[in-house]
Amino acid sequence: xxxxxxxxRHLVMxxxxxxxxxxxxxxxxxxxxxxxxxxxxxxxxxxxxNFKEQTENxxxxxxxxxxxxxxxxxxxxxxxxxPEDSALYxxxxxxxxxxxxxxxxxxxxxxxxx
Amino acid sequence: GQNIDQPTxxxxxxxxxxxxxxxxxxxxxNGLFWYQQHAxxxxxxxxxxxxxxxxxxxxxxxxxxxxxGYSYLLLKELQMKDSASYLCAVTDSNYQLIWGAGxxxxxxP
Numbered sequence: 481x482x483x484x485x486x487x488x489r490h491l492v493m494x495x496x497x498x499x500x501x502x503x504x505x506x507x508x509x510x511x512x513x514x515x516x517x518x519x520x521x522x523x524x525x526x527x528x529x530n531f532k533e534q535t536e537n538x539x540x541x542x543x544x545x546x547x548x549x550x551x552x553x554x555x556x557x558x559x560x561x562x563p564e565d566s567a568l569y570x571x572x573x574x575x576x577x578x579x580x581x582x583x584x585x586x587x588x589x590x591x592x593x594x
Numbered sequence: 595g596q597n598i599d600q601p602t603x604x605x606x607x608x609x610x611x612x613x614x615x616x617x618x619x620x621x622x623x624n625g626l627f628w629y630q631q632h633a634x635x636x637x638x639x640x641x642x643x644x645x646x647x648x649x650x651x652x653x654x655x656x657x658x659x660x661x662x663g664y665s666y667l668l669l670k671e672l673q674m675k676d677s678a679s680y681l682c683a684v685t686d687s688n689y690q691l692i693w694g695a696g697x698x699x700x701x702x703p
């Protein structure tokens with residue numbers, strides 16, 4: 481099993497659709513993250529979960545809704561998105577939030593909103 | 595505000611040496627990371643510096659000067675597979691990771 485797995489790898493949706501992104505980590509980590517990556521821009525941290533509890537929400541619009549049922553799984557539920565939400569969404573994990581250790585990333589879900 | 599600056603794009607020749615610079619202004623400092631990201635793939639960890647000086651790891655080295663708010667990633671004996679984006683990130687006093695926009699490195703034969 482690879483360390484951090486994301487599905488789907490590619491997603492095209494209309495503005496009225498509802499879809500979900502899934503992330504799974506097999507590293508025994510306690511912290512999981514959602515990042516948005518747009519071309520030529522720094523990674524934008526969206527949400528952080530530490531020991532299944534959401535610890536950060538960086539002013540993300542409510543059309544993005546995270547869910548963390550356990551320390552190994554993380555979801556990002558999407559509804560009524562806008563074309564500017566088209567981007568690569570990266571999931572990452574680390575041992576524990578606040579310890580400063582390296583992040584392990586999944587390969588991302590490329591989202592296109594029509 | 596907090597900021598990381600790195601060049602948008604660099605070009606180098608196979609077999610040569612390239613240095614990618616990163617300057618930062620952050621609220622405190624708890625370490626600096628370099629990640630490599632090939633197109634369509636996950637960012638992967640390359641190096642971590644928390645003390646001043648040079649860290650060497652094979653063909654790759656990373657340097658840090660905390661007093662100057664400056665780091666560089668040095669890649670030697672460049673190979674075509676080194677074509678990728680290189681991301682600089684700094685951990686601030688609250689252990690928040692501040693990211694640069696990345697440097698796209700193009701290697702030519």
